[in-house]
Amino acid sequence: MLSKQDQLKKLVGEEAVHYIKDGMKIGLGSGSTVYWMVKKLGERVKEEGLKVEGIPSSDLTGDWAKEFGVPLTDFSQVEGLDITIDGADEVDENLHLIKGGGGALFREKIIAQAAKELIIIVDQSKKVQHLGRFPLPVEVLPFGWEMTAKEVESLGCEWKLRHRENDIYITDNGNYILDCYFNEILEPEKLHKQLKLMVGVVETGLFTNMADKVIVGGGDEIEVIERKGQKN
Numbered sequence: 202m203l204s205k206q207d208q209l210k211k212l213v214g215e216e217a218v219h220y221i222k223d224g225m226k227i228g229l230g231s232g233s234t235v236y237w238m239v240k241k242l243g244e245r246v247k248e249e250g251l252k253v254e255g256i257p258s259s260d261l262t263g264d265w266a267k268e269f270g271v272p273l274t275d276f277s278q279v280e281g282l283d284i285t286i287d288g289a290d291e292v293d294e295n296l297h298l299i300k301g302g303g304g305a306l307f308r309e310k311i312i313a314q315a316a317k318e319l320i321i322i323v324d325q326s327k328k329v330q331h332l333g334r335f336p337l338p339v340e341v342l343p344f345g346w347e348m349t350a351k352e353v354e355s356l357g358c359e360w361k362l363r364h365r366e367n368d369i370y371i372t373d374n375g376n377y378i379l380d381c382y383f384n385e386i387l388e389p390e391k392l393h394k395q396l397k398l399m400v401g402v403v404e405t406g407l408f409t410n411m412a413d414k415v416i417v418g419g420g421d422e423i424e425v426i427e428r429k430g431q432k433n
């Protein structure tokens with residue numbers, strides 16, 4: 202029996218598959234909402250003979266794609282993606298996002314940038330006025346991470362080095378994650394740029410001005426929020 206939140210994740214995950222057309226190259230995001238999208242996409246591949254290829258943003262998503270029969274490719278074979286569908290940890294009113302709760306932010310940003318259209322799927326609990334209540338994941342190089350953490354802290358946050366059980370959490374790229382407690386991020390684009398200037402920072406979980414559509418599940422309803430204005 203799925204929890205109410207999981208039912209909403211399933212609802213929006215399956216809804217997003219309607220945006221996928223025959224022949225598309227698809228960026229496959231990560232997380233428990235994306236799970237439902239990949240599963241439904243696999244059904245369409247089997248039942249309708251849909252010809253698509255996906256590039257996964259995490260090893261786990263790649264495993265799901267194989268399990269559900271979604272053909273995979275990589276960037277040595279394709280020049281770009283038609284669409285990327287991914288989850289998020291927070292979405293603000295301007296469709297800026299925090300991502301990386303599952304640690305896949307770096308590859309997620311690559312597939313988000315490579316796509317003509319980025320669709321984000323979330324349950325209503327992810328909608329916020331300002332980003333920052335969810336700790337911002339920042340992927341850092343293991344070498345000298347302590348120094349990088351000090352620099353990050355100077356921007357006014359507390360941080361925790363992410364662990365999985367008793368071990369340091371290692372991303373699919375072999376890096377560490379600092380979960381940064383800013384509480385309220387009023388200028389996400391500025392903060393992202395400040396962090397990216399730090400030599401030990403690989404990528405941040407701030408996805409500003411990237412989402413084209415956000416599909417939000419709430420109650421029995423699905424809300425589709427479209428971006429206003431041009432992308433960067």
Ligand SMILES: O=C[C@H](O)[C@H](O)[C@H](O)COP(=O)(O)O
Pocket residue numbers: 230231232233234235287288289290299300301302303304305306309
């Ligand atoms: O690294 C993980 C991703 O950014 C996920 O898309 C995000 O954490 C949302 O995950 P979920 O759909 O499980 O809430």
